[in-house]
Amino acid sequence: MDLRRLRYFVAVAEERSVGKAAERLRMAQPPLSVQIRKLEAELGTPLFRRGTRGMDLTEAGLALMSRASEALALAAEGVEAARAVAAGRRGRLSVGYMFVLASAVLPQLVPELRRSLPGVDLDFVELSASTREPLLLDRAVGVALCMPAIHHPEIQVAQIGTQTLMLAAPARSPLARMTAVPVDKLQGRPLIALPRPEEEPTSSAVAALLRRHQVVMPIISRVETVHSALGLVLAGEGLSILPACAKLGAPPGIVFRPFLDAADTIEIAACWRRDSSSQLIRTFLKSAEKVVARI
Amino acid sequence: MDLRRLRYFVAVAEERSVGKAAERLRMAQPPLSVQIRKLEAELGTPLFRRGTRGMDLTEAGLALMSRASEALALAAEGVEAARAVAAGRRGRLSVGYMFVLASAVLPQLVPELRRSLPGVDLDFVELSASTREPLLLDRAVGVALCMPAIHHPEIQVAQIGTQTLMLAAPARSPLARMTAVPVDKLQGRPLIALPRPEEEPTSSAVAALLRRHQVVMPIISRVETVHSALGLVLAGEGLSILPACAKLGAPPGIVFRPFLDAADTIEIAACWRRDSSSQLIRTFLKSAEKVVARI
DNA sequence: CCAACCCATACGTTTTCGGTATGTCTCATG
């Protein structure tokens, strides 16, 4: 069975005429006539009654017609669906993100993506430093917002923005009165830390900053989320050092201050498998850059 | 879009390997590989990821796959349906019958047809002499049981059996005591007649019989059905002359007697358009002959 | 009786398809 024959058959059945159908198919009438007869020979039964004024479906032809036109429609739909997926007009995209970005980026990124990728099923997955790489390689996530980027031969990276590390302090703290805080003012003060560097690379950037200035801050507690860290800071338990984007979604009563003598930055990057469908990723990148630029 | 390509695609997707699929399709591996690449070129997007250990559907491929396999199944089903209809294993057959045959033939014919044509939608249509020809020509009925046959260049006829005309009389009538009745004994007796010859050819056979023997029977009433005629005979209104098959389904109290000096017969024939699907008709004929032989 | 219309057939040309031989890449193994 050849789809060409089915298409010809459906055209003739619809036009009730070989000549008309040939015109519609932009071919000459004789070859179409031949194809129809070949189809009939293949099925071992006439599909049309030849009248003097055109062709008319037999019962067998009717039985074939209903299925054939559906099959053609399905095939066309399949082709269209594949093209749509390839073009990023339809499909699935699983977006991973490092949790420090959740409160700052997601509220704006999610609606932006739904706008720029209509017809695409989006889902969002929280990542940690240890899970992000295998999830990307397994295609469990299509693209990941990382801070900082992943380096791996199979993974492609696009820098989307950078974040400065800032001090988060209670508004009533004496440090809050300075517009910029010297790092050594932090000496000995209790630190509310994010998870260990193996899970959360931000923590290693913070550690590097303090080590460079030979400042020691005792870690009074490690928390899982930026929200918890900010809550403890507000409670007066200590200070925290976070990427600037954590400011978004921070409750009143907490101020963020840059450092006077340090401007350590962490890059925000999108990471994806090199062989992933490129169009979806490209659209994602545009949206993500737009959102991150507004932070 | 060519169905061959879709079939190849589905095979490769299912086997997750060009080589395996080629084996299943009984062809060499290289041409299959070429066809897959042509399909990808046609769609403008890769459908597979080529790994070292086989092929793996991309998202676009997945989108195509679900529709393509359905489309193939539908096409195959369409082909099978057309073949089944052609072979008489499935389809529709509208069976027409002259009403005089209804009580005698239908009770046995209907179950016999349902047995011999399983999967065929049967329906039964009552015909009169004036409607049977146009209904056959319009294909509103596929085959008609006629008494007698129709003669028309487009209509084919097969004789199935013959019916002798018999006298139907009340059991208490003096005529009932004879094993065979001379026609001239009917002279002047009231006749319960079926519809006029234009509608019911049996009536013209009856008229011919009487005319040949120069017997006149006043028509005391014309009725539409054999049942009505028998009812009136039983009521003592008069006599009736009917095909022998009317005996079946006649109430007790009515006897059928042959004529001593006449054996007029009417043929029972099946009639159908020459161009109708032959297999259904052939099976119908076998069943009808079997049933009529038992009358 | 002829012109118009429609489908069927014949034949030469072109396109496409399938098979064989071979290349390339990756992985596993000694």
Added chain:
DNA sequence: CATGAGACATACCGAAAACGTATGGGTTGG
């Protein structure tokens, strides 16, 4: 590190299928 196996890709050639043009045959309507 070399090598061999396994998988897909490429190149080329012969065969088959499809297409177009020209033409035939049957029916309808003027």
